[in-house]
Amino acid sequence: MTDYKKLQRLLDVRKHAEQRCAVDLAHARDAVREAEKTLERMREQRADLEAELARAGGDSVGRMKTLRLLIDQVDNGIHNAMSVRALAAATEAERLQALEKASQDRELVEKIVQPRKERARAAERQTEQKAIDELNMQRYRAGEG
DSSP, X not given: OOHHHHHHHHHHHHHHHHHHHHHXXXXXXXXXXXXXXXXXXXXXXXXHHHHHXXXXXXXOHHHHHHHHHHHHHHHHHHHHHHHHHHHHHHHHHHHHHHHHHHHHHHHHHHHHHHHHHHHHHHHHXXXXXXXXXXXXXXXXXXXXX
């Protein structure tokens, strides 16, 4: 296998790695969006419970305790959702760095491959032209003889 073909295979591997990193980043961004949606829903739920607690000012003590308990549970859920969002954001940042590194690696290999690719094509064209010239020369000689 020629040097150029080996480098081309390496470039293909680098491109594939970059694509994988891009997919991983997209998944990480989806996770961040989902975590933010969940957090927003929980905050809305807490606001609804707070409003219901305010309206229930004259209701039974049991109902008010139940609402406070629900608010505490939602607060715990909000805390957990914030942790999940923070982890998702950190993962997104890691995936972005991995994509940037993969892109740099691919670009580096491309810079090496491109000139060699051009030299290989030039050599192929030269070989083809030489074969055509030899064929034409044989035809010319055959016509003279």
